[in-house]
Amino acid sequence: xxxxxxxxxxxxxxxxxxxxxxxxxxxxxxxxxxxxxxxxxxxxxxxxxxxxxxxxxxxxxxxxxxxxxxxxxxxxxxxxxxxxxxxxxxxxxxxxxxxxxxxxxxxxxxxxxxxxxxxxxxxxxxxxxxxxxxxxxxxxxxxxxxxxxxxxxxxxxxxxxxxxxxxxxxxxxxxxxxxxxxxxxxxxxxxxxxxxxxxxxxxxxxxxxxxxxxxxxxxxxxxxxxxxxxxxxxxxxxxxxxxxxxxxxxxxxxxxx
Numbered sequence: 001x002x003x004x005x006x007x008x009x010x011x012x013x014x015x016x017x018x019x020x021x022x023x024x025x026x027x028x029x030x031x032x033x034x035x036x037x038x039x040x041x042x043x044x045x046x047x048x049x050x051x052x053x054x055x056x057x058x059x060x061x062x063x064x065x066x067x068x069x070x071x072x073x074x075x076x077x078x079x080x081x082x083x084x085x086x087x088x089x090x091x092x093x094x095x096x097x098x099x100x101x102x103x104x105x106x107x108x109x110x111x112x113x114x115x116x117x118x119x120x121x122x123x124x125x126x127x128x129x130x131x132x133x134x135x136x137x138x139x140x141x142x143x144x145x146x147x148x149x150x151x152x153x154x155x156x157x158x159x160x161x162x163x164x165x166x167x168x169x170x171x172x173x174x175x176x177x178x179x180x181x182x183x184x185x186x187x188x189x190x191x192x193x194x195x196x197x198x199x200x201x202x203x204x205x206x207x208x209x210x211x212x213x214x215x216x217x218x219x220x221x222x223x224x225x226x227x228x229x230x231x232x233x234x235x236x237x238x239x240x241x242x243x244x245x246x247x248x249x250x251x252x253x254x255x256x257x
Contacts, residue, residue: 005032007057008039013050014196015043022058028111029067030085036115037089044096050204050256051196052096054119055103056112059127059185062104063112068137079142086111086143090118094215097208099199103192104128105185109167114143117152120211122178123192124170125185130178131167151218152178203239203255 009016017039019026036054043049056062071082093100093115102108102116105125113130116122132145140146141162150158153176161168173179183191199207209230216223234240239255246253 003035003039005029006035006039008043010049012193012197013048013200014053014193015039015046015049015051016053016055017043019054019056019063022056022060024067025061025064025107026056026058026112027065027067028063028115029070030082033086033089033111037092040092040096040100044098049098050200052098052100053103053189053192053196054093054100054115055189056105059105061107061109061112062102062128063109063115064107065110065112065133066142083142086114090114090144090148093118094120095211096120097204097211099196099207099211101192101196103189104130104179105188107167109133110141110145111143114141114145114148117148117178118144121180121192121195122173123188123195124173124179124182125188126170126182127185128170128173128179128182129167130173131165132162133165135163135165147218149178152176200256201252203243203253205237205239205255206234206243209234 005019005021007018007020017036019032021027040052043052071079074082100119101121101123102119103123104116105127107129108116109131110133113132132141132149134141146162149162157176168178170179170182174182181191213223213227213230216226242255243253
């Protein structure tokens, strides 16, 4: 389907979704967020897509937060709907069974930081800067930032970032665990693609189930039960049959035959 604010490129079994509002620092409006959700869900259900990259056009920003002019006059109920809709977008990314990686150059602030955190992996260019500045507007983060930031960097560091509204550069983000790797801006996209292609040799069925289990890590009791359930389910899959056969036959498994 045609999109107004994003572009999608498919190559080597990777769908690259690019936020295409460089003149607005890729600020997120409601339509753009729904376009991302649609694109992620479409890619997730496409058997020819093995992984997803989410990035922003230009070099200045991955996404510099929400489009404030869009919601400044919202009522309480309108604001709750905006937040709930945003949560649905982030959950669609986090719950995708296909490995999804944010490639961040420049600013990833507010909703942009939340968007990056919803991805399974984050690769940062050297210019990347992360932050949740909502407190400066008298707001709390609305798209999951209070929860995902704490999961990634811990309560102490996360609360400090959320309450101070300070920006975290790429090097510090790596040290805190907010991003997986940092590269030169000119190299980060290729590095992300190479990482995804390495994952493509692994069991896609097991990977999707690992993602389901990890997404429940904030609720250990439920997470442990889900792990037990999906461990058992794994024994019924074609990937288990192929993986164990390959191991016993001393050959490389071919999970995508």
